[in-house]
Amino acid sequence: MDSMMRRYRRSSRGGREASELVDDMGSLLIVLNDVHAPPMIRLSVNDSVVVDPGQDVVMTCEVTAGLPPPTVTWSRYPGPLPLSAQVRGPTLVLRAVTPADAGFYNCTATNNVGNPARKNVNLTVRTMSNLTFQITPDSNKDSETIQMGRDLKLSCHVDATPQDKVNYTWYKNGAPVFNSDSLILLRSDPDMAPGTSSLEIVDMKFRDLAMYSCVANFPGSRVPELRVDVNISQNSVTPPMISVPPGGQIVSVREGGNAELVCLIDGKPRPPILWSRTEKDLLMPSGKPAMETPDGRLRLRNVSRDMMGLYRCQTAPYNGLNIKRREAQVQLNVQYPPMLDPVFQDVRSRNFQIVTLRCAVLRSNPPRLTDIRWQRNGEFIRMSMPDLKQTPELKFKLEPTSNGTYECRVSNSAGTSTCRYNVSAQPYNAEFYFDTPNPVRILKGNNYSYNLQWTQRDPQATDRIIGYWLNVRQNKQNLVSKQIDLRGKEPEKGVLMSHTITDLRIPLSYEVRLAPITTYSTGDYVSRIILYSEPYTYPRSSDQVCGFEDERICGFSQDRSDVFDWTRQNNLTHNPKRSANTGPETDRSGTKEGYYMYIEASRPRAQGDKARLLSPLFNVSSVRGPKGSGRVPYCVSFYYHMKGKHIGGVQGVGQ
Template sequence: MVSFRLSNKTASPSIKLLVDDPIVVNPGEAITLVCVTTGGEPTPSLTWVRSFGTLPEKTVLKGGTLTIPAITSDDAGTYSCIANNNVGNPAKKSTNIIVRALKKGRFWITPDPYHKDDNIQIGREVKISCQVEAVPSEELTFSWFKNGRPLRSSERMVITQTDPDISPGTTNLDIIDLKFTDFGTYTCVASLKGGGISDISIDVNISSSTVPPNLTVPQEKSPLVTREGDTIELQCQVTGKPKPIILWSRADKEVAMPDGSMQMESYDGTLRIVNVSREMSGMYRCQTSQYNGFNVKPREALVQIIVCYPPAVEPAFLEIRQGQDRSVTMSCRVLRAYPIRVLTYEWRLGNKLLRTGQFDSQEYTEYPVKSLSNENYGVYNCSIINEAGAGRCSFLVTGKAYAPEFYYDTYNPVWQNRHRVYSYSLQWTQMNPDAVDRIVAYRLGIRQAGQQRWWEQEIKINGNIQKGELITYNLTELIKPEAYEVRLTPLTKFGEGDSTIRVIKYSAPVNPHLREFHCGFEDGNICLFTQDDTDNFDWTKQSTATRNTKYTPNTGPNADPSGSKEGFYMYIETSRPRLEGEKARLLSPIFSIAPKNPYGPTNTAYCFSFFYHMYGQHIGVLNVYLRLKGQTTIENPLWSSSGNKGQRWNEAHVNIYPITSFQLIFEGIRGPGIEGDIAIDDVSIAEGECAKQDLTTKNSVDGAVGILVHIWLFPVIVLLSILSPRR
């Protein structure tokens, strides 16, 4: 929060820099930038920023004064002073700091361009070029010397300071009609006007021994055979005087060199590659550059790298489930390897060696087991080996039955006329029942949620289970309203199979007549709630524990209403590709009630409540509608809320007075951005009106269309809908 007194003197800021632009300094010097305010009410605050990157760590700031001690080339750039007093736009003034420097001196020799001969010859022209990078470039000057004595431009010694055909910072010395007396050492010296920077001096020898380069590759250096992970050196031998810089690049494909560039320089003709990978196999080109040598057609040579690597195989891992006395065949295939000409294999069961051999022309090896028994179940490993290493296929051969799959399409509890007890009709199908031996029983484990001890019993199975067959077992004597964990494990003569666990949670049935209903979305059938096919996207079930680690921060719940990170809830995910205004609609099951007089008031009331979570700066709208039986196109607004409610669960309570079977609709509307997730949980309907404290003391329900909805006005609503039809 920013506060200040508004008066007739209030004004936006203005500033002035007490420095030149640009500022040119030598490295090592200290520089001070001064910024002062020339106007603004309230008094503006002053800050300094750098156009690219942060201010140097050694920077000293004091109000509007910035000091950089012992400046370096890395400190160069544009620095800006910004004044702000929260009135109008901030004021900004900038200056550019240039740190003077000379670097990277190079030369090249160009033989007579009017003759095709690359050699230097008496009586012909020769040009010596010298190039230096300078900051600032306009301060660069060159001087030429021969054998230490100053040279001046003449008819036979023509000196040019800049060459329009060459990049900036280049000087040329043209020797016309070369004579024997012109042999010697020529030196170009680069300087910056004003001094303070060390000169760069480059020597070039012109003599009868100055000859163009020649490039060769030692026979034993190509091809180079190496293994992945090794360090190798590629060599191109260059002769001639002077020896130029060698450029290395890939010759067989347009890909980058190991350092990420398209070309790498070498001053001795050697290219060193650390941690070689198989992608680095191929041909490499070395060629002479003009730098520090002759400016002639490049000499080229090729060096081949062959990288040996262990076989890549498939499958890396495969689980095979098969019953006893049946056969199984495992196959391990080679995808690629180098060298491939000498490949051997070995099969093992645990540490026991089963078979070894050598590949001929085939690309795979197989191992069959004719009749499975307890002795030959286990982990089989096939290692395929070359001189670079081994690739491995692993197979888990087991007789374990697959896990059962719980059936969620029936309503959860079985209604009982006992006050404290409920039953549950547990239903499941068996995944791939014919894959292994016949399932003779299931081990059923049950424990109250939050407890440690499992109570177990066996459910006998007679005959073979068919694929898709629905198996039913009634759980009785379950205590209201407790939730239970149920674990189901298939048993065969091999032993235990894979287990499946689910949570069952008490909620009163909705048929034949509504008494009470509670849904915490813990079960897979989400209490028979369904997605609306006419909306833009769906509600999603999740818990904090199962939430994607890449979820959008600053939105959505960090636990369910009870504080559990394992508890489930329903939510709308508003990340891309969702767009503003798109809707997700969740439909409740249809609740049946005893028939009432549709034209008269009713005394039967129900308290409808739920928890909702609306946290994030882009929260849209959560609406709840009531739909009556036979009126599928009419939806009565029941409750609504919008905007950010903070990182907490709120509770809504609404009295409803239905006269016939009805359905509730939760509608989530996506807001303007990705931080707009909306969640709901613990939906309840109980016979009787909500307690007054529930309607008044819970977290407020803003934007509610109406807390009390008297459906006995139903004929009026129907008449209005006929006169003014809705979509």
């Protein structure tokens, strides 16, 4: 060993430092040294920090261990760090915090050794608002008034953060109140909402008639204190009464207008009024279950028909007597124009046939109609006054001169709505079949041809279709403009039609436009782009069969108009995270190397989604079958795998 010359090298491997010794014999000795360590941190503040609004907060995440030196990051939950936050290395600085800055702040240290180190700080910003009071007469006597010789309880509550740190102080005519036989202070009243302080007056005497004050504050905080005064005298407290003014039980307003619902309140002190919907689960226009109004007037803007219904007004359980609620109801009636069906309809018909247009009134408020009028191309149609109680209807014979836009205008006292119809004898559009995968290349010259395929939407709806206009364009210039004559054979619904476009130059693409022609009119053009692709060369030998082992999948192609695609895979390449019990484990051969085509039909796939493979074109006319057979030697066969309770179907389309 001593006679060997050695070379020394240090490197980092697997989170440790490695020393390598290489001797002159080519041997390698590796010694691992434990000099890497996971991160450790500590915070400069407690895990819970409570501050006043406007105060600066500085939090430092001190790294106490870790090699290599950890990287420190700060984050917040919920939401991102405030825009005012400043991160200076391991230190986070929050300037002039607001209640919106409250939340959990997370410090994370990482160095790719072991697990990251994390510490959390719960930042609370003090807030205080909405100080309310309640006056509770002697509940044991079921009383709703203040009486001498009875008990009385005054309560106050403030919405605060943190709620349990609020301090309540009671005063009587400006002097602090202390516990005595006749005055009992409750820091947290068990009969009230959490965080409520109460002052109980036992066996009330004339000396107890006074001005009582409740003051809420955070001790030692800069948050301003809140104060409420309650005057208890023989004439200062009377039970509330609630009523609806004459004629105010039903309020009518047109949709889009403004409305005011009124409930009159009387009593001392006069409590706020809470408005809500009487129908279960219906929210107020504000999106909340209830809305508070100090004067009992509920003002609604831009009223919609969804707001129509019965509204309840109730005395609030605070800022007044804590007794059984008083309530009343107001009906909001929203007037809106008739709701009609259809709003728009495309009507196609043969010429000289009777066309019937119906405009159904679904809802209307008020329900009584005031007028029904029909128009054609903006001009009123002269006709006898229709029965306003019947469904509006117009019948006429369609002629080449009576094609156009028809409107039925239905009115009530709230406004007018319209049913519109586009009436014509123009045929529906042609609908292109899915992509023809491979154009047929003509051997002579640098040309190819394309087999254009389409179906006709509802061919019997209008006059007889006698042919089609065909335009072939390249760079927006017409190269071919011709009429395809059907020679007396009408299109049939769902039956494929085809036309071969020749003399297309390789490898150019073209825009093809197609429009149906009837005896009286021409339909709209529809267009598509056709592309050239090299046809697939199939094995000629009869003992060769093309399968999906071929990367070109036998010339099949994915349909561009479907929803999702097929995937070529085998047992070795399939996605291990595919949904359970979906697809075969192997192809028909049973080997792991055999390829097959697969679709994932689970979510996000939905019923009706299609994945379509298109086969190449076969020029069967150029191949003769065995002598005397009278057929061509082509055979297309495939195996498919479908299993499970909720499988759909497999469909092949050919011609």
